[in-house]
Amino acid sequence: xxxxxxxxxxxxxxxxxxxxxxxxxxxxxxxxxxxxxxxxxxxxxxxxxxxxxxxxxxxxxxxxxxxxxxxxxxxxxxxxxxxxxxxxxxxxxxxxxxxxxxxxxxxxxxxxx
Amino acid sequence: xxxxxxxxxxxxxxxxxxxxxxxxxxxxxxxxxxxxxxxxxxxxxxxxxxxxxxxxxxxxxxxxxxxxxxxxxxxxxxxxxxxxxxxxxxxxxxxxxxxxxxxxxxxxxxxxxxx
Numbered sequence: 001x002x003x004x005x006x007x008x009x010x011x012x013x014x015x016x017x018x019x020x021x022x023x024x025x026x027x028x029x030x031x032x033x034x035x036x037x038x039x040x041x042x043x044x045x046x047x048x049x050x051x052x053x054x055x056x057x058x059x060x061x062x063x064x065x066x067x068x069x070x071x072x073x074x075x076x077x078x079x080x081x082x083x084x085x086x087x088x089x090x091x092x093x094x095x096x097x098x099x100x101x102x103x104x105x106x107x108x109x110x111x112x113x
Numbered sequence: 114x115x116x117x118x119x120x121x122x123x124x125x126x127x128x129x130x131x132x133x134x135x136x137x138x139x140x141x142x143x144x145x146x147x148x149x150x151x152x153x154x155x156x157x158x159x160x161x162x163x164x165x166x167x168x169x170x171x172x173x174x175x176x177x178x179x180x181x182x183x184x185x186x187x188x189x190x191x192x193x194x195x196x197x198x199x200x201x202x203x204x205x206x207x208x209x210x211x212x213x214x215x216x217x218x219x220x221x222x223x224x225x226x227x228x
Contacts, residue, residue, distance in 0.1 A: 006155075031214075034215050043205075043220050043222055091156075091215060099163075
């Protein structure tokens with residue numbers, strides 16, 4: 001069962017513009033939502049997270065928005081830089097049924113110089 | 114602070130064999146999770162351990178097993194390997210707070226190829 005879905009396999013953006021990566025989830029019991037970034041031949045690295053009781057969290061160029069009614073979250077990167085080119089994974093964490101972090105399939109972001 | 118260390122980084126096995134992968138978490142982290150990454154499938158959750166106890170398990174057959182030792186190091190084992198087991202196996206550790214929030218620190222992974 002795909003509880004966390006990233007429907008866009010890839011996204012291409014011009015340097016300096018905004019990148020918006022989207023994620024949908026089905027389980028309303030998740031407590032935290034996270035974004036991870038992965039470069040080739042490396043493990044994913046944590047980028048930013050948001051608690052289910054908030055609707056926005058910002059960290060420098062990265063902002064995550066959470067819309068609980070739509071079960072949707074998004075990651076905004078402004079301005080986008082070529083070094084941001086990577087695969088971005090959306091993830092959700094809940095304690096129901098034991099702690100487990102569920103990941104989406106990932107979106108590959110290309111930032112063109 | 115040293116990161117999460119996984120060994121071996123690469124390995125090639127043949128169908129029917131078994132494999133053991135090792136993971137050393139960040140010092141002080143008691144929680145270790147394992148994930149399988151295949152193209153187009155994202156990271157599929159295998160299992161999570163905390164203080165030597167398996168806390169959760171994903172939807173994988175019984176051929177996939179794991180354990181955690183008293184020093185928090187973890188191993189996962191795959192028996193009777195199948196071609197479809199070819200993947201990148203990622204280990205992640207988390208602090209006690211990260212166990213709640215989901216903030217994971219990943220190793221570089223062990224890439225398994227089954228021929």
